[in-house]
Amino acid sequence: MTASRWLAALVRHLREAGVGVPPSRLVDAARALALLDDPPDREMLRDVLRLVLTRAREERPRFDAVFNRWVASHRPPGMRKRKALSRPAGAGDADGAGAARSASARKTPAPSWEREREAGKAPAPSWEREREAGKALDPSGNREREAGKASDRGLRGIGEDVEAWLAWALGGAEREEESLAETHTPRSERLESTVNLPRSERLESTVNLPRSERLAVESKVNLPRNERLTAQRGGGGFPDLPLDGRMTPAEEALILAAVTAMARELWLRRSRRSRRWKAGRVSVKATIAQSMRSDGIPFRIVRRKRRLRLARLLLLLDVSGSVRNAARFLLALARALREAFASVRAFAFVDRPVEVRTEDFEPLKEPDIDWMGKSDFGNTFFRLLEDHPRALGKDTVVVLLGDARNNFVDPMPWALGQIREQCARVMWLNPEPRRRWNSGDSVMAAYAPYCDVVERCGNTADLRKVAERWLRYAARWR
C-alpha cells in the first residue's frame, strides 16, 4: 500500500468513527508526514497525525483508537517492525519489509470492508476499479509506474506529489458517489417502499437516509394517534417518539439524530436573536466623549454593550431501569446545547452520584455506577452536597431526571432543599406519565416543593420543550 492510500484509508476510518476530516486537513496531514524522519517512529507519527486531523479534545480518544487499530493491521509504508531494526545492514531491504508486512496482515483480521471486498461482496475502491478499466486519472503522469517507488520511499514520499494524488483521490470519491447514485432507485420509489414497512423495519431502513428523506417518510406513514396529533399541531417535522421501553439500535439512532438536529436548530435560532440584542442602545455620553478625539465630529457611534452571563448546567440523572434511555437522550440534548452554557456537568446515579465524563457523555461506560443497587434519591442529593460542593453555585441550573421511586427509603427532601438554596434553579423531569406519580414508592410530592419546574419527559416532543426551557434559562443579559 502506498503512503497516500494508507493515509486516505486512515482518514476514511476516522470519518466513520465520527472524526470529521475536511480535504484540506488531508493535504496538511500529507505535508506533515513528509516532514517526519524515515523510518517514522510510531509515537511521532501518532502525535503528528493527531495534531493535524483532530479539532477538539473530544476527538482525541476516538482518533487514538482508530489509529492504533489501523496501524496494528496496516503498518505505514516505510515503518519497519521493531525486530527488523536490529537486523544487520542490508538484510532489511524493501522486499523483506514487504514480506513482513504481508505476514503481519495475514495475522491480523482485515477491516470488514476489506474482507467483504475479498469475498466479492463489496466493490473495490473507485481508484482500483478505474485502474482496472484503464481510465485511472494519472495525477503525475506516471502514477502507476511510480506506485512501487512511492511505497519504497515510505511516508516521506507522500509530500512530493501530495496535491496531485489528493485531486485524484477526491475526484475518485466523487465519481464513486455519482456511480452509486446512478444505480439507486428513484427517490419517490424508495420512499414509497419504505413507508409501507412495519414501524421497527421502517426505522431501521431509514436511519441512514438523509434527514429530509427520513422526515418525509415519517410524515407519510399512517402514524399512531399521538404522533399524528403532534404532526397536526405542527411539530416542525420532529418525530414524536417515546423515550422509554425497549428500542432497536435503529430507533435509538433515529431519536438521537432527531434530538441533536432539533437542539442545534433551536440554538441557531436563539443565537441569531442574541446577536440582535447584543448591539445595545446608543450611548450619547460615550459618543460625545469619543467625538472629542476628532474635533467634535462623531465619527463613531458608541453603543452600550450588553453583557451576556451564561448559566452552568448540572445534570443529575437516574440511570436505573427504564429511566436509563431517557438519561441518554437528555445527555445528547445537553451535548448539542453545551455552547449555550458556561459549562455542562453531568452526574449519573442509582444510589449515589458518579460524574459522567464529558468527552463522550456516556453513562453506560462509567465503571463506578452500581447497576445492581436500588434507587436512593435522598442519599444521592446528600452525597452531591457533601462530595461535590463546587458543582453548585448561584449561576447553576440543576436538572434532575428520575421517576422519584425511592424504594421506600428516607427521601431526605431537605437535601434537595439545600441544593435549591445553593443554585439558581431546580428542574425535575419525570419520564413516567403523571397519573403514576406518587403511586407506590414514588415520592414526587415530597420533592416537588423544592423544584422550580416539575415536568414530564416521556417522549421526544417533551425533550423539545425541555430544550426551549433550557435556552431560556441559559443566558441573562445585563
Add this chain to the structure above:
Amino acid sequence: MLDSADDYVKTFLERDYVLAREPAVALYVAERLGRPLLVEGPAGVGKTELAKTLAAVTARPFFRLQCYEGLDESRALYEWEYTKQLLYTQILREKIGEVLEGAEDLSAAVRRLNERGTAFFSEDFLLPRPVLQALLSDVPAVLLIDEIDRADEEFEAFLLEVLADFQVTIPEIGPLAARHRPTVILTSNGTRQLSDALRRRCLFLYVDFPNREMERQVLARRVPELDVAMAARVVKYVERVRALDLRKTPGISETVDWAATLVLLHARSLSGEVLKASLCALLKDRGDQERALHEVVP
C-alpha cells in the same frame, strides 16, 4: 525556524521551559506547514509561555492580543487615526484650496476631492493593532491570540480571514497580505466551545497538566534552590490536590510559586503549619485551601 522537534525541546530548555514531546512536534509541524496552532488546556499549564518562549528562542518580534468580551477589530486589527487626519486636513488647507481652484460647481469640487480622497485613507493614517502589526512586520513574527474563548463569536469570524489567508481586508484600502507569514498561536481555556470554522483553520494541540517527572523537571529549572526530595513531595501533593473537585485547579505556575514560597519559608517538610502558611501561593480560593488542608495528606 528550527530543524526538528528535538531542536525545539533543546532550545526551549535553554530558556528554562520544559517542553514535552507533543507540543514540540506541534510547534515544528505548525511552523513548517505555516498553519496557526490552537492550544487548548486548563489555565496555568504554560500555553501563553509557549508562544513567548518560541518568540524568544527564534529571536522574532512578538505580538500579543489579549482577548476579552467585546473585543472588536479596532482594538485587534487597525484604527484610522482621526486626529491625524483632521490635523493634516488643517495643515494642508491651502493645498486643498489649490486642488479645488477653478472648480465650476460643488459636484466638480467633490469629484476632484474624491480623486485624491484615498490619500487620507492610506497606510499613513492607519494605526495598526497587534494582528496587523504581525502581518506588516518586516521580519517573520510570532502572534499570540490569547484566550480566544473570552472573545465574542463575531470576533472569531473576523479572525477567519487572517488565519486562512494571512491577510486582512480593509474596506477603504482593500486586502493587505502578510509581508512574512507569522507564526500564529491561539490559546483557549475551553470555557466555551470555539466554532468549527476556526478549528478547521488551525492545528489542534491539547496541553494537560504535566506528569510528575515533568513537573519535577520544571521545578528543578525554575526553583533550583528547592532540594530534590522536597520537590518530589511538592509535586506529589499538587497532583493529589488536582484530583479534588476545586474551584480553581492549580497550574504549573502556581506550583512554581508555591515551591518558591517554601524556599523562602525554609521549609523542610510539608507539615500542617507549613501548609497553612504557604498554601495561599498554590490555591487562590479559601474553600479550596480548606478542602486541601482537610482532605489531602502530604
